[in-house]
Amino acid sequence: MLRVLSRVFPSVQTHRKIKSAAVLRSLCSAASQGPVFAVNPIMEPKLYQLPPEVRGMTSLDKEAFKQTITVPALRVPTGVLNKVVKSLRKSTIQRPGLPRVVQDKEESSDFRLVLLDPHRVSSPSSFSEAEAEALRSFSVTQELHYYELQLTYDNLKSEEVLEAVLPQGQDVTSGFSRVGHIAHMNLRDHQLPYKNLIGQVIMDKNRGITCVVNKTSIIDSTYRNFKMEVLAGEENMVAKVKENGVTYEFDFSCVYWNPRLSTEHQRVVQLVKRGDIVFDVFAGVGPFAIPAARTGANVLANDLNPESYRWLQHNCKLNKVESRVRTFNLDGRAFIRGPMKDELPALLKGKAGVHVVMNLPAMALEFLDAFRGLLKQERPCVENLPTVHCYSFSKADNPDTDVVQRASHSLGFPLEKQCSVHFVRNVAPNKDMMCVTFTLPEEVLFRCDPEHTEPPEEPAPKRQKCEETADTSS
Ligand SMILES: C[S@@+](CC[C@H](N)C(=O)[O-])C[C@H]1O[C@@H](n2cnc3c(N)ncnc32)[C@H](O)[C@@H]1O
Numbered sequence: 001m002l003r004v005l006s007r008v009f010p011s012v013q014t015h016r017k018i019k020s021a022a023v024l025r026s027l028c029s030a031a032s033q034g035p036v037f038a039v040n041p042i043m044e045p046k047l048y049q050l051p052p053e054v055r056g057m058t059s060l061d062k063e064a065f066k067q068t069i070t071v072p073a074l075r076v077p078t079g080v081l082n083k084v085v086k087s088l089r090k091s092t093i094q095r096p097g098l099p100r101v102v103q104d105k106e107e108s109s110d111f112r113l114v115l116l117d118p119h120r121v122s123s124p125s126s127f128s129e130a131e132a133e134a135l136r137s138f139s140v141t142q143e144l145h146y147y148e149l150q151l152t153y154d155n156l157k158s159e160e161v162l163e164a165v166l167p168q169g170q171d172v173t174s175g176f177s178r179v180g181h182i183a184h185m186n187l188r189d190h191q192l193p194y195k196n197l198i199g200q201v202i203m204d205k206n207r208g209i210t211c212v213v214n215k216t217s218i219i220d221s222t223y224r225n226f227k228m229e230v231l232a233g234e235e236n237m238v239a240k241v242k243e244n245g246v247t248y249e250f251d252f253s254c255v256y257w258n259p260r261l262s263t264e265h266q267r268v269v270q271l272v273k274r275g276d277i278v279f280d281v282f283a284g285v286g287p288f289a290i291p292a293a294r295t296g297a298n299v300l301a302n303d304l305n306p307e308s309y310r311w312l313q314h315n316c317k318l319n320k321v322e323s324r325v326r327t328f329n330l331d332g333r334a335f336i337r338g339p340m341k342d343e344l345p346a347l348l349k350g351k352a353g354v355h356v357v358m359n360l361p362a363m364a365l366e367f368l369d370a371f372r373g374l375l376k377q378e379r380p381c382v383e384n385l386p387t388v389h390c391y392s393f394s395k396a397d398n399p400d401t402d403v404v405q406r407a408s409h410s411l412g413f414p415l416e417k418q419c420s421v422h423f424v425r426n427v428a429p430n431k432d433m434m435c436v437t438f439t440l441p442e443e444v445l446f447r448c449d450p451e452h453t454e455p456p457e458e459p460a461p462k463r464q465k466c467e468e469t470a471d472t473s474s
Helices: 021-033 078-087 127-135 158-165 189-205 259-270 289-294 306-318 332-348 364-371 399-411
Strands: 003-005 069-078 101-103 111-115 145-151 178-181 182-185 211-215 230-233 237-245 244-253 277-280 299-302 325-328 354-358 386-394 420-426 429-441
Touching: 069 354, 078 111, 078 127, 078 277, 078 299, 078 306, 078 364, 101 145, 101 237, 111 145, 127 189, 127 299, 178 259, 182 189, 211 420, 230 399, 237 259, 237 354, 244 289, 259 289, 259 420, 277 289, 289 299, 289 306, 289 325, 306 325, 325 332, 354 364, 386 399, 399 420
Parallel strands: 182 211, 277 299, 277 354, 299 325, 354 386
Antiparallel strands: 003 145, 069 111, 069 145, 101 111, 178 182, 211 230, 237 244, 386 429, 420 429
16 A cells, blocks of 8 residues: 655545556655645545545446545654554544554654544544643644545445445445355345445455345245345355354255344243253244254254255254254144144143244244144143244234234134233334244143134145245345
């Protein structure tokens, strides 16, 4: 990086990209002439005016962002340098890849220049009382010098680059979810012409991201994954993530994974004790099942998506809990009426806690009808009834009431006074994810009344190929 001490810059100036060697030479010769103090210069309010030519760029040209800028600086004796930098940490320049301390132009080993942020410091009076006091105590003169340095693409933040490139006045939000090495974006229509540039910027500015994908459809698929397009980087969709100390691997293009659920996974797993039994009806790649098994629970985990099922098994092995987790590749209702029904009679007579986790928020409440009359052939036993944690989205004004009403309807039993509702997260404007927790009523499990017993078997949802699926928000 070229760094040159300027002669006189009465105001903060932004220079266009240095195009010729001649300009370079003239700057270098200016450097040899040394700094000139410019006390109380008129400073422009915004330091970094990125070159207007970059506006509308759709393919990233990093060179176009190069410019020379001038920043204020203090000349500081080397003996007190560290202390001064520490005292001025709110006023020094803070940019990726830019130094805060540079060699004094006079090459004197007794002094260094401390570079200041022109947004904060425009004259000696800009220093706070505490900073000014510190400078006095270290006998540092508060006169401002000016230092020229080259600002490149590498020194810019992603928002700055995107703000300069995308049409003025439009939202440049560059937020993404991180899934291992993959940045997962959800670009708006006006950002799509710039999608590859945005992908490249996100990859360049975020260490460890080597692949950027964009959600290309909001079709609500059975398997809750979504169709995506690679915007930048390698097309490797097999991610490795760590959540609450547990490692998971999976093909992100074929299964459901949401990094925003880690707190919820932890909350529920903390309710599970060693020796408990967990039925995970919509297990995905295992973020409830595997940590529960690690705490010493015995788990029956199910997922209809063959890819989730495969990665679930893989993750059980990866985390060495395969002896504690039995895996199934069934529709949720078939799982409840098959493996769960087989296990329940013995468990209801036992002492171990029994949990049923149902995280398919778009539909899980509807699956509660599978419990109606599930054990009607068994003798009622009420000592150790299972605790159900069932998730749902709600767009209602009162989501708590809404989800309890829907759960009650599906169970054919009023839950109003015997459940708790937990707000998980806001998924979209006016759309919340909730969790209803309740003890499965004996009236539901052992009911013989034909009106309230299990509804007729429904065909399993049509399976889609991994490439055809698409998700939504959860
Ligand atoms: C929202 S994800 C939750 C996954 C995981 N429990 C988690 O918290 O990340 C729902 C899962 O249910 C699975 N699924 C969808 N429909 C199903 C069904 N009818 N029966 C069983 N699993 C189903 C999907 O493949 C997906 O893995």
